[in-house]
Amino acid sequence: MSISRFAALALLALPLAACQPNVPQESMTDPQDATEADIARWYIGTIPDDPFDIPQVDTNLLPEEMVRQTVKYNGSEQAGTIVVDIDSRHLYLVQNNGTAVRYGIGVGKQGFSWKGAARVGRKGVWPNWSPTSTMVRIKPDLPRHVKGGLDNPLGARALYLYNGNVDTLFRIHGTNEPWSIGQAVSSGCIRMLNQDVLDLYQRVEVGAPVIVKRTGKRVVANAE
Template identity: 45%
Template sequence: MRMRFLGPIVMASALAFAALPTLAAPLPFQPSAPELEIDEQPGYVPPKEAEQLPDGFERQYVFFRTTEPPGSIIVHTSERFLYLVQGNNRALRYGIGVGRDGFQWSGLVKVTRKQEWPDWRPPPEMIKRQPYLPRFMAGGPGNPMGARALYLGETVYRIHGTNQPQTIGYAISSGCFRLVNDDVADLYGRVPVGTKVIVKHAAKL
């Protein structure tokens, strides 16, 4: 007798299951922007295994059309790339981190000074925003300025290194352009003082 009722029960369960809404496939993982601000986190040295650039930001030669002469630096802040012009429609491209909202800028400057393992002296406006910052930090692996710095014109901005490669590709700095230490050392060795630097927000004027 018990077997006679199994058929309707099984059929009812199957109909109920079929009526359930179909679950959408999970969305692919989207990394969120790092919360830490490199200019506000002096002394942090990440573990060695973290020294890996995000995909797509590795240093590489690319096709690049420009009328600027070889040796010029062109920064595209919206793309998060710095280009060192090579001529013949080629450039050496570096992944960079750029200024966050309210700290982005554009213009034409020159490299006025170069420094290996630069010291860090937060400018007064940065100290005003963050009074807890040190007034001076000697150059070294834990310094937010990284392994090299190229000073831009008479501004407070620099192209400098970083010991936090996970920040490359994001807009979180106070206006400087940062590269991983290997990349900034490479760029440092290729450009002299006096190099023309063009900073654009978009790829085209």
């Protein structure tokens, strides 16, 4: 299924999704496997935004640990730091009271994950997307440029990670594949539900420190 067709189906699904019963999440990591009914039941409405409204995902279809929530946090990072735990599939925004806002994320598949320290170099609203040279080499048929919108793989918002003044080419961004949250399927970037990346975008400033942790083993997140 093309990205454009996916977006069209998602929009068609919005007025129908409120009538869908809550059912357990099914394994669906490839949008080509998604039927119109599969897509429809993920969406329950929209969040007003400019220039596009954000399709709102039914978080009842996500595992509980992937739903945005405030948790106790025992790390040493200062408030305002973004901590990405690749192994647990979580992103933490550290607060100043021993807690963090925890978001479920999708991460890079094996061989694409990155770790290290960075900062939010800039922020984008409904950003444009272009594949890296590595992506093009692996998939030559990828479009070379996609304008911001519902069919864009970066979703509604993006945080661009920089090392000093150098763009690392890694991003924290939205996704139009909500079933991929909690899985390792991306080309290395950190993907979030559009409604979650909107929340994160509103909370952090350019310059915020980012720490990406990865051991290569699936472990319990460092929250209590």
